[in-house]
Amino acid sequence: MSHKLKVGEIQETYLTDEDIWRVLTRLLSNKAKKSATYKFGLVKSIIENLYQVNDQLEITYDQLAFSFSKIYWNLVIHHELQQGTTGSAVQNNLEEIQQKYNLPRDFSFDRLNSRTQLEIIKKVKAVMKTNVFGALYGDTKGLFYAFDHKREYLRLNKPVHIFMMKYQALIVDLVNYHMAKMIEKLNDTPNINYLLEKVESIARRGSLKPFERILITYFEQTCFYCGKSLHTRNSKTHVDHFIPWSFVQSDQIWNLVLACSQCNTSKNDKIPERSFLNNILERNKILVNETQLTENMSELITYQDKKIEMLYDYSIQNGFNEIWVP
Numbered sequence: 001m002s003h004k005l006k007v008g009e010i011q012e013t014y015l016t017d018e019d020i021w022r023v024l025t026r027l028l029s030n031k032a033k034k035s036a037t038y039k040f041g042l043v044k045s046i047i048e049n050l051y052q053v054n055d056q057l058e059i060t061y062d063q064l065a066f067s068f069s070k071i072y073w074n075l076v077i078h079h080e081l082q083q084g085t086t087g088s089a090v091q092n093n094l095e096e097i098q099q100k101y102n103l104p105r106d107f108s109f110d111r112l113n114s115r116t117q118l119e120i121i122k123k124v125k126a127v128m129k130t131n132v133f134g135a136l137y138g139d140t141k142g143l144f145y146a147f148d149h150k151r152e153y154l155r156l157n158k159p160v161h162i163f164m165m166k167y168q169a170l171i172v173d174l175v176n177y178h179m180a181k182m183i184e185k186l187n188d189t190p191n192i193n194y195l196l197e198k199v200e201s202i203a204r205r206g207s208l209k210p211f212e213r214i215l216i217t218y219f220e221q222t223c224f225y226c227g228k229s230l231h232t233r234n235s236k237t238h239v240d241h242f243i244p245w246s247f248v249q250s251d252q253i254w255n256l257v258l259a260c261s262q263c264n265t266s267k268n269d270k271i272p273e274r275s276f277l278n279n280i281l282e283r284n285k286i287l288v289n290e291t292q293l294t295e296n297m298s299e300l301i302t303y304q305d306k307k308i309e310m311l312y313d314y315s316i317q318n319g320f321n322e323i324w325v326p
């Protein structure tokens, strides 16, 4: 059984988009055996970390376990949705911690304190090692990634990494659809009301306030786009995803800027004009040089200018082609 594997190598490094589509379609279709939704959760977690890879295209187990924990906490505890019939180890662990500390069910994952988050991530990582990494590796025939339980990393196959960035919006929709379809079978109303919307937003944070505090510490309180001061009492400060969340599906500080409410509202789900790309690259240089900050934020260690440039170009390729100016 592939889920028992402790290490797996990439089986083939030359793959066409057609090859990868075939494997992905089979993985998502009903033909592939699924006793729980974990495979969807891992694909979503990988997508959330597509721009967090290092030069070897590696993602650490800790990064993936963070994304995975957030997704399942929000599904199992926050939305009270059952995840599988047998051996739902992740679900049981989450329920246990929720009861142990009597945590309010309406708390999304990012509202839990960091000690509780770490406790959850540690337990979830252990379950992923026994049930998830090897299973998805087997289901993708060793074509999508290599993994190693000892070093605790997953290394994406290069053509698969490019494929995922190129078709990211489409893959996210497909995974959400199939995940929702499976959850629907395992649950009843009223919990499954607005199910697709719930699944689409499970990776989303409840609040970006912590990022606002960091950005205010290091930068002048002005709107990134129009330059208006955010000091005045009647101007509300917003944290804006430079490349929209609906494409990125994650919150990295290097993609977040302070904006006034007018700019934030009118920009909404659009891509800012290309000239702003240079501004955010300059801004990020300052962030990366703040040693105290980089020590606490792994996303700044793997940050490179080319990542946000790629994100910009790939978001346009994925259909985000409405360009915004303030």
Ligand SMILES: [Zn+2]
Residues within 6 Å of the ligand: 223, 224, 225, 226, 227, 228, 259, 260, 261, 262, 263, 264, 326
């Ligand atoms: Zn503005």
